[in-house]
Amino acid sequence: MAEFLLEALSEEIPARMQKRAAEEFSQIFTSELEKVGLAHEPANCFVTPRRIALNIDGLPLQQSTVVEERRGPRVDAPAAALDGFMRSNNISRDQIEERETKKGRFYFVKIETKGKLTKDVLPAIIETSLKKFAWPKSMRWGSNSFRWVRPLHSILAVFEAEVLHGELDLGHDKLVFTNMTRGHRCCGAEKISVDNFAGYQDQLRKARVIIDRNERKRLIQEEAKKLADAKKLRLREDEALLEEVAGLVEWPNILMGSIDEEFMEVPSEALISAMRSHQKYFSLETLDGSLAPYFITVSNMPSDSTRDATIVVGNAKVLRARLSDARFFWDQDLKSKLDERVLALSKINFFDKLGSLGDKSERLQKLVPTICEFIGLDNVNGAVKAARLAKADLSTMMVSEFPELQGVMGGYYASADGELPEVCRAISGHYAPLGPTDACPSEPLTITISIADKIDTLVGFFAINEKPTGSKDPFALRRAALGIIRTILENKLRIPLKQLISKSLDEYPHLTDSNELLDFINERLKVYLRASGVQPDLIAANFEAGKEDDLYRLIMRVKALEELLASDDGANL
Structure with missing residues (x-):
């Protein structure tokens, strides 16, 4: 059994593509190995900003000999048929045997194909796999027709400590397989010769490259927490940012900088978004959860006290400019009341055939009294007010720059205008839940606006057949439906969805059909229940009873049936 090592070295690979690319390339390559009958141990894939590497152990030195039995013509067939069979299989008469079958007596032959040496098979697999792999976005360079995410520099291909003989044809140029790679772009540019994976990993580390993505993530997180602990602060958890930053560096160097106090009066969400989206900085919190005037940045250069200080100063200077923009947006937006911005929504298109955001705002105001009635909320005026202001922040400078802050900034602006706290919270939280792990709204006013917003969107898009x-x-739309389901179930609400859908559709005077929206919501409920561990037969039994528009009542039936079947009486049924 032998070890195989492959590396494709290129210009910088976008961080968001790296993890999936490594996994998919590994799948393609191992699939090609299986096609030619080469068994192996599980493949290990690695990715950094400049390289994708694959290490496979346990490969045989040679393919297995394959014995294939082929049936020829009938024994009583004309001689010409037998001659043709022998010529096509390159065999002689003494290699053929006669055998009785259910369909008569036939000629048979066993063809033995000796396996090729693995080192002779691998080059073609490498080229096939590289050409098969499709990046979400790719490019050509020079006069080449071959496409890759960024220009390729070299292909390292080593099997059993020897370089494989082969090349990758780029369409004009050719990359001959080698046992050479390069380390860190800035401090490990000299060529490195390797003959096995252990040496490859060790020598790259000496050349300031950590090839294991998970190790880079762990290092970033651990060192950032140490810096935070030294200031008696907490690192704000951000798994998506950690994934991205791990894909931006080959040798992480974690540094801390400070934020000027003058910017701390801007809402923390705006500061975090500016640091996260533009600069890829991690935020820090005080022990009480408020934003601390510090940030964590990750350099791709080895630690050096003089250089580190220069990097921190430079990053703080760039951040100061970014936060100045955020503060300017905040100050300018506060010059107009949120209520005054509602008129501007009529100039922002929601979707063709569904009108403007101003139209959506009016529909929400007409829909929320119905939801208030269903959930027993007396503060109808507050709900209507929140519905009117819910989308107003979409016309602000801050949300135009940071779309992910929609709703959140609306709550801040409403608070600055003196609106009731529950109205501000409803504006801030009406987009929730944004995902399967996001918390659902629990306050009645926020629940009302959240459900109204989502049901209006679902009814509109289903009515114009954009399913x-x-x-x-x-x-x-699936996320919107799941948001309604979770909000209803987690708050134990009894809402007749047929009536709610009908009322929402009434606010679209030019549309007359909801196109089986209730069926769609019920299907999403089935998916939600299966993911929650409910047995499929229990789900089927309850949905067989007919369409149900009271989701909480339906869930109660499922639980009741589950409890019955778990009891002694149920077991005897």
Whole structure:
């Protein structure tokens, strides 16, 4: 059994593509190995900003000999048929045997194909796998027709400590397989010769490259927490940012900088978004959860006290400019009351055939009294007010720059205008839940606006037949339906969805059909229940009873049936 090592060295690979690319390339390569009958141990894939590497152990030195039995013509067939069979299989008469079958007596032959040496098979697999792999976005360079995410520099291909003989044809240039790679772009540019994976990993580390993505993530997180602990602060958890930053560096060097106090009066969410989206900085919190005037940045250069100080100063200077923009947006937005911005929504298109955001705002104001009645909320005026202001922040400078702050900034602006706290919270939280792990709203006013917003979107898009198809859901309608389901179930609400859908559809005077929206919501409920561990037969039994528009009542039936079947009486049924 032998070891195989492959590396494709290129210009910088976008961080968001790296993890999935390594996994998919590994799948393609191992699939090609299986096609030619080469067994192996599980493949290990690695990715850094400049390279994708694959290490596979346990490969045989040679393919297994394959014995294939082929049936020829009948024994009583003309001689010409037998001659043709022998010529096509390159065999002689003494290699053929006669055998009786259910369909008569036939000629048979066993063809033995000796396996090729693995080192002779691998080069073609490497080229096939590289050409098969499709990046989400790719490019050509020079006069080449071959496409890759960024220009390729070299292909390292080593099997059993020897370089494989082969090349990758780029369409004009050719990359001959080698046993050479390079380390860190800035401090490990000299060529490195390797003959096995252990040496490859060790020598790259000496050249300031950590090839294990998980190790880079762990190092970033641990060192950032140490810096935070030294200031008696907490690192704000951000798994998505950690994934991205791990894909931006090959040798992480974690540094801390400070934020000028003058910017701390801007809402913390705006500061965090500015640091996160533009600069890829991690935020720090005080022990009480408020934003601390410090940030964590990750350099791709080895630690050096003089250079580190220069990097921190430079990053703080860039951040100061970014936060100055955020403060300017905040100050300018506060010059107009949120209520005054509602008129501007009529100039922002919601979707063709569904009108403007101003139209949506009016529909929400007419829909929320119905939801208030269903959930027993007396503060109808507060709900209507929140519905009117819910989308107003979409016309602000801050949300135009940081779309992810929609709703959140609306709550801040409403508070600055003196609106009731519950109205401000409803504006801030009406987009929730944004995902399966996001918390659902629990305050009655926020629940009302959240459900109204989502049901209006679902009714509108279903009425114009813009429904999800297959894996495509460009308007996140599945997420909206799941948000309604979770909000209803987690708050134990009794809402007749048929009436709610009908009332929402009434606010679209030019549309008359909801196109089986209730069926769609019920299907999403089935998916939600299966993911929650409910047995499929219990789900089927309850849905067989007919369409149900009271989701909480339906869940109670499922639980009741589950409890019955778990009891002694149920077991005897």
